[in-house]
Amino acid sequence: MTTPSSPPPPDVVLRDARLPDGSGPVDITVDDGRITAIGTSTTATTVIDCSGDAVIPGLIEPHLHLDKALLDAEEPNPDGTLAAAIEITGRLKAAFTRESVAERAGRLLEQAVTHGTTVIRAQPDVDPIVGLTGLEAMLALRESYADLVDLQVVAFPQEGILRSPGTEDLLVEGLRAGADVVGGCSYQEATLDECREHVDRVFALAERFGVPVDIHADLADDTSDPRYALAEHIADRTRAHGMGGRVTVGHMTSLASLVPDARKRVLGELADAGVAVVVLPMTDMHLGGRNDEVNVRRGIAPVRALLDAGVRTGLSSNNVRNAFTPFGIADVLDVALFLAQTSHLAGPDDMARLVTMATDDAAAIVGRGDRHGLHVGADADLVVLAAPNATEALLARADRRYVLKRGRVVATTERTVQLHRRR
Ligand SMILES: [Zn+2]
Known part of the structure; x- marks a missing residue:
């Protein structure tokens, strides 16, 4: 007799993400290299906090x-x-x-x-x-x-x-x-x-x-x-x-x-x-x-x-x-x-x-x-932009915070800029 057990959590969730047109926020769930849900999520092995930034396809x-x-x-x-x-x-x-x-x-x-x-x-x-x-x-x-x-x-x-x-x-x-x-x-x-x-x-x-x-x-x-x-x-x-x-x-x-x-x-x-x-x-x-x-x-x-x-x-x-x-x-x-x-x-x-x-x-x-694309079933080739929508990313030459290839993070960019005012 087997004991019922809950399925393992999905591999990755991109939490609090916006779609390219700025709508959302949504959670994008990735399992086995593919997008399995766009909506809300519970948990995952890896959680990427998009903090309201936009995600576009690779x-x-x-x-x-x-x-x-x-x-x-x-x-x-x-x-x-x-x-x-x-x-x-x-x-x-x-x-x-x-x-x-x-x-x-x-x-x-x-x-x-x-x-x-x-x-x-x-x-x-x-x-x-x-x-x-x-x-x-x-x-x-x-x-x-x-x-x-x-x-x-x-x-x-x-x-x-x-x-x-x-x-x-x-x-x-x-x-x-x-x-x-x-x-x-x-x-x-x-x-x-x-x-x-x-x-x-x-x-x-x-x-x-x-x-x-x-x-x-x-x-x-x-x-x-x-x-x-x-x-x-x-x-x-x-x-x-x-x-x-x-x-x-x-x-x-x-x-x-x-x-x-x-x-x-x-x-x-x-x-x-x-x-x-x-x-x-x-x-x-x-x-x-x-x-x-x-x-x-x-x-x-x-x-x-x-x-x-x-x-x-x-x-x-x-x-x-x-x-x-x-x-x-x-x-x-x-x-x-x-x-x-x-x-x-x-x-x-x-x-x-x-x-x-x-x-x-x-x-x-x-x-x-x-x-390819931002839809369920597509390869999870995704880019988290340091911008709330794709147009803003284009105009501001926004950083690519995370780059995912088939659900795995393959590149990250984190930039620190400081202004030093005279007090
Ligand atoms: Zn050529």
Whole structure:
């Protein structure tokens, strides 16, 4: 005969928490790595006192070049252009070792986690210069940092496919080795036909390996060069391969130049085909408009128009402290604030939407769907902000008091600031 006993308490309760919009307070119960209740609670093995601060889902970096991070100490880019960035980085990566990549990437990854990032889609270069060194370093980090962050690895052909013979074989090798996503970099090809061929080969690899697509489509100021007007071709290929919801384009800054009729048509095609756009404002604005002598263009994809057209839209850091982007701290909320300031997105609804872009929308982009979010059943990837709601956190650059990955506290920040008045 067994003696009835009460079930063990849940693992964690986040007590006295507010929801991202400031409503609440509620208690968020976590058991076995997942959210099991949002409401009231009794007790738990670990109680985290949120003292009325807001909790948001874990932040996501859907587009981060971890392999090239923090290279500014080795060689900065005084010219500041995209061409110089590719040239300098091409030289530096010839000397990459798995250890050197892992050391820099690990430092940035840890920094991202302290800022509340729980999922990263990394974009290591794959080409005859660096081979699979960066990708293999990422695959190793995916295992060694699995307690802190879910890392997705893109096999990314930064130097192009047709203009860089040998790359396609390396992409195949990388996908066989376990890359999660096939990347593209169509703007590197010499002609419009070759850009289209590049896109077609990327989709063929996606179909062969059953993986999503993530293409660097362009970093151009406008579409006067037809190589930078590939949105409709990518939408068409997405439909043809039945890959709606599994295709992302990064940067695609040329979209900002489209006049209203063309914009309506092109964005409508992206929305209809299920192609997501990730904007990388810190890089895009830094590299864009370099030939404009007056009224320098901002170089950022038109976020409000994308959202209004129903295109799934995310944001990310892209590069941090290297020849492409000399700044950044791998903080998605910092990127969101920059986007608010540079894209006329500062209304109350806009601010809340920016946080959703950095969490729920990014989760859809990287294929996590319902596993992510502030709802029962989702992974307990959560961030306690030092602010009463998400908008205030964005504006005040609030600390991330607690970061939880699958219910375990993986980072904490406590800041003491004192003012010393003369009495
Ligand atoms: Zn990029």
